[in-house]
Amino acid sequence: MNIDLTQSHDVLGAYRGIDVKSIRDEYTDAGTQYALDVLDQKVTTGYLIKLAAFRHIRDLQRQGSVEFPFTYSVKKVDQVLKFASICPNVDTGEPTKLMPWQKFIMAMLIGWRNDNGGKRFSRAIVSVSRGQGKTVLMAIITAYSFLIESLGLSNQDYLVSSINYKQTSKILGYIKSMLAKIATIEPFKSLITDSGLDTRTLSSQSDQIVMSSNNNKLRAISHEAGQYD
Known part of the structure; x- marks a missing residue:
């Protein structure tokens, strides 16, 4: 069933017109739960968030089809959220407690x-x-990509960028703080050691983090850097 919201813009009305029982029963992950809470009006949000939530529910219903070659991996969601749960809050040093919208x-x-x-x-x-936690969220995702999603890959370049170097340095500082904390926790401690990442650079003023064993690099650049970067 095709649903066209370009005319009515009635997201909640369209949602009430579909059967989502199988989605509720099968998907209990934090992402899907937030989408359902938004559409059930348990969470107050704007129109665009309702659209994003509705898209997720509709995509779950049609995933894996010929015309929609995408699938939703609850395993991947669990992995990144577990990783996020050990990333420290940069102000307190305690594990990060993400808000539902961040999850x-x-x-x-x-x-x-x-x-x-x-x-x-x-x-x-x-x-x-x-x-509201944008920088922390981006730092967690970047740290996850650099440390976990790079497994088995070599010569990968990861960039942290912003409109100015001050903001870029702030994000990079968050990432370094997170990696320094994670480097004390197994199995990440062994992973970081095996990658050749020198944890001493995480407390330095360097604008890059390097894994010497695979030559993967995370560098900070900014709009102010000019055309070369």
């Missing part, structure tokens, strides 16, 4: 996969007010 974003970015196993989404626009 939803991570679930969408990491959980949805194409038919080759790669990520479905390569771009996300996160628009929230200042002080």
Whole structure:
């Protein structure tokens, strides 16, 4: 059943017109639960968030079909959220406690996969007010990609970028703090040691992090850096 919201824009009405019982029964992950809570109006959100939640539910219903070659990996969602749960809050040093909307974003970015196993989404626009955890969220995702998704890969370049170097340095600082904490916890401690990542550089002023065993690099750049970067 095709649903066209370009005219009515009635997301909640369209949602009430479909059967989501099988989705409720099968998917209990944090990303899907948030989407259902939004559409059940247990969470107050704007129109665009309702659209994103509805898209997720509809995509779950049609995943794996010929015309929609994407699947949702609950395993991948669990992995990234478990990783996030050990990343320290940069202010307190305690494990990060993500808000439901942050878990939803991570679930969408990491959980949805194409038919080759790669990520479905390569771009996300996160628009929230200042002080709501955007930088921390981006730092967690970057640390996860650099440390976990790079497994088995060599000569990969990961970039941290922003409009100015001050903001870029802030994000990089968050990532370094997270990796320094993670480097004390197994199995990540052994993983970081085997990768050749020198943890001493995590407390330095260097603008890059290097894994010497596979030549994977994470570098900080900014709009101010000019055309060379």
